[in-house]
Structures are given as structure tokens and as C-alpha cells.
Amino acid sequence: MPDAVLTEAASEMLDWHGSGMSVMEMSHRGKEFGSIYEEAQADLRALLAVPPNFEILFMQGGGLAENAIVPLNLSQAGPVDFVMTGSWSQKSFKEAGQFCQARLAATSESSGFTSLPPPGSWQLGSDSRYVHVCTNETIHGVEFHALPDLQALGSKAPLVIDFSSHVASRSVDWSKVGLAFGGAQKNLGPAGLTLVVVRQDLLGHAMQHCPSAFNYQRVAENGSMYNTPPTYAIYIAGLVFKWIKAQEENGHTGVAALEQRNKQKAQLLYDCIDRSQLYENRVDVTSRSRMNVPFFLRDASRNEAFLAGANARGLLQLKGHKSVGGMRASIYNAMPLQGVQALVAYMQEFETTKA
Numbered sequence: 095m096p097d098a099v100l101t102e103a104a105s106e107m108l109d110w111h112g113s114g115m116s117v118m119e120m121s122h123r124g125k126e127f128g129s130i131y132e133e134a135q136a137d138l139r140a141l142l143a144v145p146p147n148f149e150i151l152f153m154q155g156g157g158l159a160e161n162a163i164v165p166l167n168l169s170q171a172g173p174v175d176f177v178m179t180g181s182w183s184q185k186s187f188k189e190a191g192q193f194c195q196a197r198l199a200a201t202s203e204s205s206g207f208t209s210l211p212p213p214g215s216w217q218l219g220s221d222s223r224y225v226h227v228c229t230n231e232t233i234h235g236v237e238f239h240a241l242p243d244l245q246a247l248g249s250k251a252p253l254v255i256d257f258s259s260h261v262a263s264r265s266v267d268w269s270k271v272g273l274a275f276g277g278a279q280k281n282l283g284p285a286g287l288t289l290v291v292v293r294q295d296l297l298g299h300a301m302q303h304c305p306s307a308f309n310y311q312r313v314a315e316n317g318s319m320y321n322t323p324p325t326y327a328i329y330i331a332g333l334v335f336k337w338i339k340a341q342e343e344n345g346h347t348g349v350a351a352l353e354q355r356n357k358q359k360a361q362l363l364y365d366c367i368d369r370s371q372l373y374e375n376r377v378d379v380t381s382r383s384r385m386n387v388p389f390f391l392r393d394a395s396r397n398e399a400f401l402a403g404a405n406a407r408g409l410l411q412l413k414g415h416k417s418v419g420g421m422r423a424s425i426y427n428a429m430p431l432q433g434v435q436a437l438v439a440y441m442q443e444f445e446t447t448k449a
């Protein structure tokens with residue numbers, strides 16, 4: 095979270111803009127929350143350049159719930175093609191199998207999910223209802239730097255992307271996308287808000303047993319107020335959107351400014367890893383994530399000392415995911431360049447200090 099957002103939220107926690115209420119105490123249908131909601135929607139649409147033929151839905155359930163909600167809305171129980179590039183797309187594939195005919199179009203599992211299968215090699219069915227791709231694999235640290243062009247691959251199916259862990263870190267080419275979903279908790283705000291951006295022609299095809307609160311058409315018709323939306327999480331995300339709008343970097347603003355900064359941050363860290371004798375990143379250089387940088391110490395016996403020294407310097411949450419091991423630096427939008435510089439300085443110092 096950007097410090098500026100937390101400070102602002104703290105200052106208006108008890109009384110929002112002289113309303114005499116905390117945002118948590120507002121009716122979601124009242125005019126105060128209505129203005130917060132409308133601004134958040136408009137700001138996000140502008141920041142991500144979402145075209146008018148897409149709906150922006152503010153839902154609940156997180157990324158994992160979308161693994162079921164997407165097939166319930168789009169698959170009509172028919173075949174769906176999955177590209178498996180790490181833990182998250184693997185979860186999506188497994189969950190979807192309960193609701194549709196989930197097929198594996200490609201997988202990089204044999205490489206230990208350290209590369210991306212080239213789109214030209216994907217086995218896409220002509221009858222596929224949609225194609226699912228996780229565009230940033232948070233745990234394995236692999237990222238699609240360009241979205242696949244399904245039409246060019248001979249497929250008419252819409253592309254569904256899970257962009258949970260790199261949303262708003264770079265621009266999105268909506269001409270290639272049918273639906274994008276993501277939990278808010280990495281780049282947009284607190285947990286509890288789930289973002290769905292869906293092309294209007296994909297609405298209205300939900301299976302009969304799809305829960306009403308998860309039926310995209312119903313949610314869209316009710317302006318994301320079919321039931322009470324996660325109001326406080328939307329409010330905080332709205333403050334983050336204003337923070338993003340105000341960002342500047344090398345003559346760019348908003349998401350483009352963050353994209354510049356994220357490139358710089360990632361480059362600095364990968365350069366440090368690649369130049370070192372101690373640290374190692376195993377991901378194919380063309381597919382390395384700008385948000386999540388997993389790395390290993392070649393001498394694993396120094397892992398605990400590395401983490402303890404990092405903690406002592408306030409460099410926190412560097413332990414890798416248990417399924418991969420090693421270390422992982424998640425350098426989301428709110429992490430300033432100085433944070434990465436501090437990490438790199440520590441890593442160099444640790445390497446040269448004899449164990």
C-alpha cells in the first residue's frame with residue numbers, strides 16, 4: 095500500500111469529508127458512498143483505458159472464486175482451453191473441471207514452470223468457449239509481457255486472463271481480451287474486492303445453477319450493487335487509483351509511469367542476481383516477472399541467515415512460497431525504487447560477508 099493512501103484513510107477514518115460517518119458506516123446506496131463508488135469506477139476505467147464495451151464489476155470472493163465463477167458464466171459446460179504456466183493457472187484448471195470440460199492446451203510444467211509455452215504451440219480447439227491464461231504467475235515469477243493474439247492463432251474464443259498480481263503495473267491491450275479478473279490485494283488495495291472487467295457480449299450466458307450474486311449479467315445490471323459490495327475495500331482502492339493517477343516518471347503519468355518505474359525496479363534486482371555468484375533466478379529471461387522475483391541462494395545453508403539479516407533491516411516477507419522454496423521479492427506498484435535499492439544493497443553486502 096502507498097503510505098500516502100494509508101495516511102489519508104487514517105485521517106478520514108472517523109468522519110469522511112464532514113459527513114459525520116466513517117465509510118464503514120455508510121449505506122452502500124446512499125449518496126456519499128455513491129460518489130465514492132462512481133469515482134472509483136471512472137478512475138479505474140481511465141487508468142486502465144477500459145473501452146466502453148466492457149463492464150467493470152466490483153465483486154467479492156477473490157481470484158480463487160473466479161476460477162469457478164468464470165466457467166459458470168462463460169462455459170455453458172462446454173470445452174475450455176487452459177494454458178498452465180504455474181501454480182495459479184494450475185488451480186484455475188483444476189477448479190474449472192468441476193463446471194466445464196477443462197482441456198490442457200499447453201503446459202510448461204516439465205520446465206518446472208520457468209518458461210512460457212510459445213503461443214504457436216498451444217493446442218486450441220475450434221469449439222473452445224474461452225481460453226484461460228494467468229498473465230503473471232505470482233509464485234513461479236513468470237509473466238506474459240505481450241498478450242497472446244488468439245485470432246492470429248486461428249481461434250475465435252475469447253481470452254480470459256487472471257491479472258491479479260500485475261494489474262495496473264502496465265497497460266492492457268483490451269483488443270485481445272474478453273474478460274480479465276483479479277483480486278485487489280496485490281496492486282489495488284485491501285483484500286475483499288475482486289475486479290472483473292468483461293466484454294458486454296459475454297454477459298447473459300451463465301449456466302442455470304450459477305449463484306445470482308456471481309452472475310455477471312445480474313451484477314452488471316445492478317451496477318455491482320446486486321448485494322452489498324465490499325464498500326471499505328472499494329473506498330481504499332479508490333484512494334489507490336487517485337495515487338496512481340498522480341504518479342509521474344520520465345514524462346509519463348498514471349499506469350504508464352508505474353510501468354516505467356516497475357521496469358527499472360525489476361532490472362535493478364535481476365541485474366544484481368545475474369551478476370552474483372550466490373543468487374540465482376531460474377526463469378527464462380524473456381518471461382521474467384516484473385512483480386514477483388523468485389531467487390535462490392546457491393548455498394541453501396545460508397537461507398536462514400539471509401532472512402534474519404533482511405528482517406533486521408526491515409526488508410520483510412522475502413521467504414519464497416513453500417511450493418518453490420528459496421526467496422521471493424514481490425515488488426508491487428507501491429514498492430518504491432528505494433525499497434529495491436535497499437534490498438540490492440543488502441544482498442551485495444550479504445554475499446561478500448563470509449558465512
Ligand SMILES: *Cc1c(COP(=O)(O)O)cnc(C)c1O
Nearest residue numbers: 156157158159182232258259277
Ligand atoms: C493472489 C492471486 C490470486 C488470489 O486469489 P485469492 O482468492 O484472492 O486469494 C489469484 N490469482 C493470482 C495469479 C494471484 O496472484
